[in-house]
Amino acid sequence: MDLNYSPEESAFRDEVRAWIRENLSDELRDKVLNYRELSKDELLGWHKLLARKGWVAPFWPKEWGGTDWSVVQRYIFEEECGAAGTPIVVPFGVRMCAPVLLRFGTDAQKQRFLPRIYNGDDFWVQGYSEPGSGSDLASLKTRALRDGDSYVVTGQKIWTTLGHYGDWIFCLVRTDSKTEKRQDGISFLLVDMKTPGITVRPIILMDQGHEVNEVFFDEVRVPAENLVHEEGKGWTVAKYLLGYERMGTGNIAGSKRELARLKKMAGPLLDDPRFRDRLTRVEVELMALEITNMRFLDQLRGGRAPGAEVSLLKIKGTEIQQAITELMMQTAGPFAQAFRPVNGESAFDRLTASLVPRYCNVRKATIYAGSNEIQRNIIAKATLGL
Amino acid sequence: MDFEYSDEQKLLAETLRKFLNTGYGFDARAKIVAGPAGWSEDVWAVLAEMGILSVPFDAEHGGFGGTTVDMMVVMEALGEFLVVEPYLATVGLGGRFVARGGSSAQQQRILPTLIQGKLKMAFAQTEPGARYDLRQVSARATKSGDGWVLEGDKRMVLHGGNADLLVVSARTSGGARDADGISLFLVERTAPAVTVTEYRTLDNLRVADVKLADVRVGREALLGGEGRGFALAEEVVDYATALVCAEAVGAIKYAHDATLDYLKTRRQFGVPIGSFQALQHRMVDILISYEQARSIACLACVKVDSADAAERRRAVSAAKIKIADACRHVSQEAVQLHGGMGMTEELKISHTFRRLTSIAQAFGDADYHLERFATLG
Numbered sequence: 070m071d072l073n074y075s076p077e078e079s080a081f082r083d084e085v086r087a088w089i090r091e092n093l094s095d096e097l098r099d100k101v102l103n104y105r106e107l108s109k110d111e112l113l114g115w116h117k118l119l120a121r122k123g124w125v126a127p128f129w130p131k132e133w134g135g136t137d138w139s140v141v142q143r144y145i146f147e148e149e150c151g152a153a154g155t156p157i158v159v160p161f162g163v164r165m166c167a168p169v170l171l172r173f174g175t176d177a178q179k180q181r182f183l184p185r186i187y188n189g190d191d192f193w194v195q196g197y198s199e200p201g202s203g204s205d206l207a208s209l210k211t212r213a214l215r216d217g218d219s220y221v222v223t224g225q226k227i228w229t230t231l232g233h234y235g236d237w238i239f240c241l242v243r244t245d246s247k248t249e250k251r252q253d254g255i256s257f258l259l260v261d262m263k264t265p266g267i268t269v270r271p272i273i274l275m276d277q278g279h280e281v282n283e284v285f286f287d288e289v290r291v292p293a294e295n296l297v298h299e300e301g302k303g304w305t306v307a308k309y310l311l312g313y314e315r316m317g318t319g320n321i322a323g324s325k326r327e328l329a330r331l332k333k334m335a336g337p338l339l340d341d342p343r344f345r346d347r348l349t350r351v352e353v354e355l356m357a358l359e360i361t362n363m364r365f366l367d368q369l370r371g372g373r374a375p376g377a378e379v380s381l382l383k384i385k386g387t388e389i390q391q392a393i394t395e396l397m398m399q400t401a402g403p404f405a406q407a408f409r410p411v412n413g414e415s416a417f418d419r420l421t422a423s424l425v426p427r428y429c430n431v432r433k434a435t436i437y438a439g440s441n442e443i444q445r446n447i448i449a450k451a452t453l454g455l
Numbered sequence: 456m457d458f459e460y461s462d463e464q465k466l467l468a469e470t471l472r473k474f475l476n477t478g479y480g481f482d483a484r485a486k487i488v489a490g491p492a493g494w495s496e497d498v499w500a501v502l503a504e505m506g507i508l509s510v511p512f513d514a515e516h517g518g519f520g521g522t523t524v525d526m527m528v529v530m531e532a533l534g535e536f537l538v539v540e541p542y543l544a545t546v547g548l549g550g551r552f553v554a555r556g557g558s559s560a561q562q563q564r565i566l567p568t569l570i571q572g573k574l575k576m577a578f579a580q581t582e583p584g585a586r587y588d589l590r591q592v593s594a595r596a597t598k599s600g601d602g603w604v605l606e607g608d609k610r611m612v613l614h615g616g617n618a619d620l621l622v623v624s625a626r627t628s629g630g631a632r633d634a635d636g637i638s639l640f641l642v643e644r645t646a647p648a649v650t651v652t653e654y655r656t657l658d659n660l661r662v663a664d665v666k667l668a669d670v671r672v673g674r675e676a677l678l679g680g681e682g683r684g685f686a687l688a689e690e691v692v693d694y695a696t697a698l699v700c701a702e703a704v705g706a707i708k709y710a711h712d713a714t715l716d717y718l719k720t721r722r723q724f725g726v727p728i729g730s731f732q733a734l735q736h737r738m739v740d741i742l743i744s745y746e747q748a749r750s751i752a753c754l755a756c757v758k759v760d761s762a763d764a765a766e767r768r769r770a771v772s773a774a775k776i777k778i779a780d781a782c783r784h785v786s787q788e789a790v791q792l793h794g795g796m797g798m799t800e801e802l803k804i805s806h807t808f809r810r811l812t813s814i815a816q817a818f819g820d821a822d823y824h825l826e827r828f829a830t831l832g
Contacts, residue, residue, distance in 0.1 A: 070460065070524045072753075072757045072758070144456075345829045352773075353773045356773050357748075358747065358750070361750040363456070363458055364750060445739040446732070446735070449732075453738060453739070454719070455729040455730070
């Protein structure tokens with residue numbers, strides 16, 4: 070065991086750091102650090118810069134553009150992106166759809182979709198949850214009926230993150246409603262969002278941001294060649310994908326950056342032992358999680374798909390994110406109540422005023438990608454055998 | 456960066472576990488604890504023979520030359536089996552003092568004998584009212600002829616009653632709370648005017664109060680520089696803290712495994728109680744505490760050898776905060792999930808509870824280390 074970087078690892082860190090410094094504009098960085106909404110172009114712009122450098126999908130197989138980095142290099146890369154305040158690489162294409170295609174897709178599907186995902190040609194989103202199917206995802210009702218060379222899709226998806234930017238959506242749909250096990254009637258479909266019959270409607274959250282959407286499907290014709298894996302095997306695909314989905318949700322590098330900012334913001338509050346002890350406990354939990362994360366990543370060497378251990382990272386990582394936003398809001402004291410300027414921005418500090426909306430927004434973290442209660446169910450079953 | 460245990464470390468763990476599995480089961484331990492000494496000479500001899508006592512010491516003294524990560528492997532196993540022999544006191548504290556601060560004559564006199572299992576040590580530091588503050592030393596050492604005269608009142612000396620040689624902190628100058636002016640002395644436990652009163656602790660270890668009334672020692676008894684004992688004591692106590700964190704990980708692992716097993720086998724309402732979600736989620740939280748405790752103990756054991764004292768202090772205090780919290784959480788939950796059986800003397804889980812309760816407060820509780828961590832900046 071050795072927690073220090075080797076000279077090669079240090080050199081790699083310097084290379085990543087220098088590249089980010091040259092390529093991340095002040096304007097974009099400023100938006101990230103002040104929790105502003107990023108436009109589709111801004112998100113894809115950063116994606117494309119990374120793609121041109123060859124760094125957008127480090128964990129893909131090398132022949133499709135993966136970097137062949139060691140676990141430590143991957144960690145260093147995430148760490149540097151987090152510390153610098155880069156935009157995230159939107160996970161739906163690179164981290165979620167692509168691993169599924171690599172594992173279950175046909176050669177034709179791989180050839181058709183993977184290069185476009187890599188290059189950021191399409192904006193991908195995820196169609197999983199439905200109004201009646203949240204934690205109980207297998208109860209989903211959006212149906213896809215086979216009609217010649219097409220499926221005809223009718224139903225509704227909800228909580229579709231960045232659905233208003235979406236070019237393509239991967240969906241879980243019900244192709245058979247008569248199976249004994251309801252999981253056996255689910256299939257995994259790729260849908261072009263420009264297809265007639267699709268309507269996207271915004272859902273405004275309590276921070277008044279537009280991030281998630283409802284997506285309605287009204288007899289949408291999807292070519293049968295867009296089915297991934299076999300009909301009725303969508304649940305297998307879904308579970309495989311969820312492991313990858315949760316891998317990024319711990320957001321440890323981002324939390325490290327936010328914690329450092331929190332300490333700067335705290336000022337005289339650091340002399341208040343009540344505040345300071347809460348802050349320290351969060352910091353220590355994060356130090357531990359960073360090592361837990363690396364211990365787990367280390368076990369994934371050799372390409373094993375992530376299992377229930379990522380649920381632990383999700384639970385702890387999101388709890389820490391929330392704790393940090395809560396402490397940050399506390400640092401602003403009475404000014405934390407500020408939200409939006411009405412007639413001009415004098416005496417209106419944009420960062421301070423973003424702390425309450427941020428606190429509200431991050432409540433989502435323990436709910437999305439499988440609520441933390443569902444994560445505990447998963448660990449209980451898969452790791453503990455209960 | 457690398458998170459694997461080396462092959463040597465795996466072998467070390469395997470060898471030690473094999474012995475403990477056969478020779479240190481719960482019943483065997485109960486007999487040892489009930490004996491007059493409260494620990495076993497035979498077990499100590501085996502640990503010496505297996506080289507476990509030699510792990511951290513240099514080859515020139517007959518040691519294995521191991522790292523603190525090697526020690527982590529040992530401590531985890533000792534924690535899992537609730538070993539009561541004076542390993543931490545002798546190897547983690549006494550031996551470490553000599554290895555880090557002793558003259559080469561002191562090292563040659565003490566370390567080979569210690570490694571052979573023929574010399575046990577203890578650290579006499581705590582005084583009434585001092586809590587965990589290593590600066591609070593009122594015991595005095597006064598120069599007298601060629602040597603020193605020591606007087607003082609030391610409490611809760613871990614394994615002080617069976618140690619052959621004590622490391623005693625005493626003030627050679629300065630006021631009762633000054634970091635400067637503390638010196639360390641090697642004192643034979645059987646020396647005249649040393650009075651040792653032994654008692655049992657919650658977790659079935661032995662500690663002692665040690666009274667020194669005009670104890671005369673020679674010049675060669677001084678360990679490290681005169682008046683500069685604080686820095687050495689702080690470094691060694693940080694080391695022992697990292698070790699006790701690793702020991703906690705072993706005990707927490709046992710509590711986790713035993714509780715999980717109980718949830719699967721204990722039946723109520725016609726089903727295993729592990730089928731109840733209210734208990735499943737609590738069990739998952741035990742697992743999370745265990746994984747997080749293991750991670751932070753790794754950090755402490757890797758960084759405790761750092762030449763940068765600030766980095767060392769930071770890692771050790773962070774670890775002890777998390778470990779203290781995890782000790783409390785896991786031990787309390789393990790008893791709760793075992794129900795009435797968890798309360799009983801006859802189950803190992805209650806003994807694990809007792810050890811974890813002690814470790815939570817050993818070398819500083821969470822509040823002490825929260826303060827220390829925060830004031831490091």
